[in-house]
Amino acid sequence: MLNRYPLWKYLLILLVLVVGLIYSLPNLYQADPAVQISSARSEAPLSEQRLAQIQSALDEAGISVSATDVADDGVLIRLAEADDQLAARELIGDILDDDDYVIAINLAESTPQWLQSFAASPMTLGLDLRGGVHFLLEVDMDAAVEQRLEVNASAMREMLRGERIRYRNTEIDGRDLTLTFINDEDRDRARTLISREFPDFDYSNQGDGRGASLVMTMTDQAVNELQDYAVNQNLTTLRNRVDELGVAEPMVQRQGPDRIVVELPGVQDTAAAKRVVGATANLEFRLEARPDTPDNEIETFSFRNDESRTADLMRDVILTGDSVSNANRSFDENGRPQVNINLDGTGGTLMNRATRTNIGRNMAVLFIEHNTRTTTVIEDGEEVEVREPYTERGLISLATIQSALGNSFRITGLDSPTEAADLALLLRSGSLAAPIYFVQERTIGPSLGQDNIDRGVTSIMVGLALVVLFMLVRYKVFGVIANIALTINLTLLVAAMSMLGATLTLPGIAGMVLTLGMAVDANVLIFERIREELRGGLSVQQAIHAGYERAFTSIIDANITTLLVAVILFSIGTGPVKGFAVTLSLGIMTSMFTALLVTRAMVNLTYGGKPVKKIWI
Amino acid sequence: MRQFDFMGKRRLAFIVSAVLLLVSIGSLVVQQLNLGLDFTGGTLVEVRYATAPALDMVRQALESEGFRDVSVQTFGASNEILIRLQQDFDPDVGQQVVSLLRGDGAEVELIRAEFVGAQVGEQLRDQSGMGMLVALGIVMLYVAFRFQYKFAIGALLALVHDVIIVVGVFSLFQLDFDLTVLAALLAVIGYSLNDTIVVYDRIRETIRKSRIDDMPAIFNEAINMTLSRTLATSGTTLLVLIALLLLGGDMIHYFSIALIIGVVVGTFSSIYVAAALLLMVKLQRQDLIPAKKEDPEEEGEEQLP
Numbered sequence: 069m070l071n072r073y074p075l076w077k078y079l080l081i082l083l084v085l086v087v088g089l090i091y092s093l094p095n096l097y098q099a100d101p102a103v104q105i106s107s108a109r110s111e112a113p114l115s116e117q118r119l120a121q122i123q124s125a126l127d128e129a130g131i132s133v134s135a136t137d138v139a140d141d142g143v144l145i146r147l148a149e150a151d152d153q154l155a156a157r158e159l160i161g162d163i164l165d166d167d168d169y170v171i172a173i174n175l176a177e178s179t180p181q182w183l184q185s186f187a188a189s190p191m192t193l194g195l196d197l198r199g200g201v202h203f204l205l206e207v208d209m210d211a212a213v214e215q216r217l218e219v220n221a222s223a224m225r226e227m228l229r230g231e232r233i234r235y236r237n238t239e240i241d242g243r244d245l246t247l248t249f250i251n252d253e254d255r256d257r258a259r260t261l262i263s264r265e266f267p268d269f270d271y272s273n274q275g276d277g278r279g280a281s282l283v284m285t286m287t288d289q290a291v292n293e294l295q296d297y298a299v300n301q302n303l304t305t306l307r308n309r310v311d312e313l314g315v316a317e318p319m320v321q322r323q324g325p326d327r328i329v330v331e332l333p334g335v336q337d338t339a340a341a342k343r344v345v346g347a348t349a350n351l352e353f354r355l356e357a358r359p360d361t362p363d364n365e366i367e368t369f370s371f372r373n374d375e376s377r378t379a380d381l382m383r384d385v386i387l388t389g390d391s392v393s394n395a396n397r398s399f400d401e402n403g404r405p406q407v408n409i410n411l412d413g414t415g416g417t418l419m420n421r422a423t424r425t426n427i428g429r430n431m432a433v434l435f436i437e438h439n440t441r442t443t444t445v446i447e448d449g450e451e452v453e454v455r456e457p458y459t460e461r462g463l464i465s466l467a468t469i470q471s472a473l474g475n476s477f478r479i480t481g482l483d484s485p486t487e488a489a490d491l492a493l494l495l496r497s498g499s500l501a502a503p504i505y506f507v508q509e510r511t512i513g514p515s516l517g518q519d520n521i522d523r524g525v526t527s528i529m530v531g532l533a534l535v536v537l538f539m540l541v542r543y544k545v546f547g548v549i550a551n552i553a554l555t556i557n558l559t560l561l562v563a564a565m566s567m568l569g570a571t572l573t574l575p576g577i578a579g580m581v582l583t584l585g586m587a588v589d590a591n592v593l594i595f596e597r598i599r600e601e602l603r604g605g606l607s608v609q610q611a612i613h614a615g616y617e618r619a620f621t622s623i624i625d626a627n628i629t630t631l632l633v634a635v636i637l638f639s640i641g642t643g644p645v646k647g648f649a650v651t652l653s654l655g656i657m658t659s660m661f662t663a664l665l666v667t668r669a670m671v672n673l674t675y676g677g678k679p680v681k682k683i684w685i
Numbered sequence: 686m687r688q689f690d691f692m693g694k695r696r697l698a699f700i701v702s703a704v705l706l707l708v709s710i711g712s713l714v715v716q717q718l719n720l721g722l723d724f725t726g727g728t729l730v731e732v733r734y735a736t737a738p739a740l741d742m743v744r745q746a747l748e749s750e751g752f753r754d755v756s757v758q759t760f761g762a763s764n765e766i767l768i769r770l771q772q773d774f775d776p777d778v779g780q781q782v783v784s785l786l787r788g789d790g791a792e793v794e795l796i797r798a799e800f801v802g803a804q805v806g807e808q809l810r811d812q813s814g815m816g817m818l819v820a821l822g823i824v825m826l827y828v829a830f831r832f833q834y835k836f837a838i839g840a841l842l843a844l845v846h847d848v849i850i851v852v853g854v855f856s857l858f859q860l861d862f863d864l865t866v867l868a869a870l871l872a873v874i875g876y877s878l879n880d881t882i883v884v885y886d887r888i889r890e891t892i893r894k895s896r897i898d899d900m901p902a903i904f905n906e907a908i909n910m911t912l913s914r915t916l917a918t919s920g921t922t923l924l925v926l927i928a929l930l931l932l933g934g935d936m937i938h939y940f941s942i943a944l945i946i947g948v949v950v951g952t953f954s955s956i957y958v959a960a961a962l963l964l965m966v967k968l969q970r971q972d973l974i975p976a977k978k979e980d981p982e983e984e985g986e987e988q989l990p
């Protein structure tokens with residue numbers, strides 16, 4: 069019998085439609101503006117009193133709260149008005165005035181319980197739709213290599229001193245580390261000694277006699293490993309820092325060999341975000357040089373707050389900020405900002421060993437910041453950007469060691485409470501393994517986001533209405549079928565995107581609109597073919613059958629080629645282009661499904677197996 | 686039903702295509718593309734004033750504070766202003782600009798601030814060019830596999846034709862070519878290919894069925910049979926695109942323009958470039974005969990009454 073589907077096919081289609089409906093539904097529930105309070109340390113959950121205090125303060129300020137969800141990891145306060153979000157956060161911040169809580173503005177899902185039990189959730193909105201900042205950071209590999217070489221040089225010097233081999237100078241240039249000796253024998257001994265411990269270098273001798281030097285070049289493999297290590301380490305650090313910033317649903321991701329994307333939805337204060345994300349500050353603890361210390365073991369630094377004051381320090385570092393396990397800002401007896409520091413086990417031992425034997429000497433805290441300066445120069449008639457990394461080192465304190473220090477102590481000498489808080493945060497979250505700099509930045513205000521959503525929705529509605537009208541006029545009864553299919557298509561597309569956790573962006577919406585236009589194509593092909601077969605003198609049932617059958621190859625070929633393009637688009641594209649590609653490819657798949665199966669099922673149900681003389685097409 | 690003699694007019698169509706291509710390429714050579722921030726790198730700040738300001742004042746205010754090469758223009762509404770700064774990036778430039786403009790007591794709101802490093806832009810440019818080539822290559826292979834290599838040549842040239850003309854229009858009128866336009870361009874490739882394949886499919890079918898060897902006549906028949914479908918699909922797609930252009934807002938303005946041009950040119954090229962080229966490469970019935978044996982679905986179709 070022509071144009072009849074077996075029951076299982078109808079059931080299958082029905083199943084897909086039900087699933088599609090369930091997973092697209094959450095998108096109808098608008099997210100609530102909310103303020104999220106989570107404790108930075110898990111042992112300090114928000115007490116009942118504090119919560120009551122917050123609620124009365126919000127009431128007083130005339131901010132209406134629609135719901136308060138208390139969960140293990142924090143409290144979510146849903147607000148009635150989006151405009152109140154910032155004010156509410158400030159109020160709550162005043163009440164919880166310490167480092168123990170992270171307060172973030174957020175958009176909270178309002179999917180009903182029964183839908184959540186299917187694990188259905190709405191599409192995530194992209195930054196262009198909800199506002200926020202997007203950073204693209206690049207890891208400065210040259211600087212990372214230089215840092216690694218400096219660390220190695222320091223260790224090598226220590227080794228040479230231990231073996232009483234005299235060296236004159238160490239020099240770092242690009243990937244080369246050069247040690248100069250007094251004579252050939254010392255150089256040769258040093259080479260045997262060092263090459264055993266440092267396999268990451270290619271060694272070569274240069275000059276002889278008083279100019280005898282050993283050139284060590286980092287191998288390609290070592291550089292690659294360093295790059296991987298540096299990027300991964302930076303990812304971890306950045307995640308920690310972003311968590312400290314208190315942003316809901318942040319994203320920190322590696323992109324390509326040496327780049328990192330950071331997206332902070334809802335953040336408007338870019339300056340603060342950048343200060344924390346991009347900061348490359350670290351600390352070094354060193355002893356002050358003795359008057360009899362040889363010159364090549366001394367480095368001179370000036371104070372951060374007074375350039376003219378300088379101090380001679382030992383070249384060797386006792387420990388760096390990497391050994392810090394916890395840090396907090398507080399104030400000393402005179403109300404000056406200070407940072408309380410706790411060291412990890414090894415750090416504590418190192419500090420103890422260094423201070424125990426040096427009571428009465430001065431210890432310096434050195435603040436180090438890696439920065440890049442970008443200048444534009446004209447080269448071959450073209451403007452070329454030249455990036456020049458530089459490192460600022462400044463003393464923040466120089467204090468006499470009164471007694472052996474252990475795991476915890478405090479440092480003073482900071483300029484402002486903000487600086488103290490930032491430094492504490494940076495020490496807590498860990499330092500960056502290599503300096504990073506910003507290569508791309510986008511800030512999207514919340515008003516633009518709402519605007520984009522409104523416009524996107526309007527254009528989808530209008531586009532849909534126009535297509536529906538067109539199909540009705542042109543294909544009559546079959547137009548109704550095509551229009552139902554189009555609605556189903558849109559539902560399935562939204563469901564698929566929600567299920568995959570795809571992010572909806574503005575180009576994504578454009579992709580949806582475009583899909584709508586092209587989705588009718590398959591139906592048009594089929595319907596035109598049916599008309600043609602009818603004109604050719606086939607009976608109604610035969611014409612419908614032949615129409616679907618013959619349009620099939622065209623539809624498949626045409627859609628597969630478009631799908632190929634969409635997949636390529638996805639693999640080469642970044643950000644917005646990717647969003648567009650995802651929507652387009654999903655749209656192609658759902659439209660093939662609806663055109664080939666759903667409309668066929670509807671046509672079969674309407675006409676199949678009945679003695680039809682004439683159809684409205 | 687009326688039959689149009691498409692193939693008879695192909696010389697005229699070739700001339701039209703050639704002129705369009707020449708103008709496009711000429712414009713690309715002479716004035717290149719007005720590449721957007723995504724590709725060139727630079728800094729862009731969009732702000733909204735409570736009341737429309739004088740652009741000159743804004744420009745002067747910025748230049749007096751040491752911002753170099755400032756371009757100021759309205760964006761959408763007269764109180765929304767787009768400020769471009771070439772290669773002059775400072776961490777908080779967005780906030781700086783806003784507080785500077787607020788200096789004269791105006792109400793200014795930051796809508797967005799973007800900074801793209803020159804190097805990133807350059808890489809994106811190379812990557813996009815590469816992606817486009819890969820897309821064309823793979824599509825050509827698919828068509829050669831499903832049809833025949835002569836079809837692949839026709840489809841490829843049609844796509845290149847469409848891409849050059851869309852890019853050419855953007856160059857000629859110096860429209861902003863940004864990342865969304867690139868996405869649109871790739872969508873145009875998808876759309877135009879879709880159209881070409883439908884026409885090709887019908888040509889293949891008609892050649893197999895017909896008993897005559899008059900290729901132009903066969904092509905005419907095939908194109909006429911797909912004509913109403915072509916117009917319906919282009920029509921609906923254009924309808925939504927126009928909705929997008931008029932209502933979608935400024936950020937997808939150029940996206941819509943690129944697609945509208947692309948859909949029109951793509952429809953034209955499916956007939957006059959893709960199909961007419963098959964005549965030039967002397968497509969013959971024999972070219973499709975071996976393919977027939979390998980295609981079991983096709984056999985099934987022949988058995989229909």
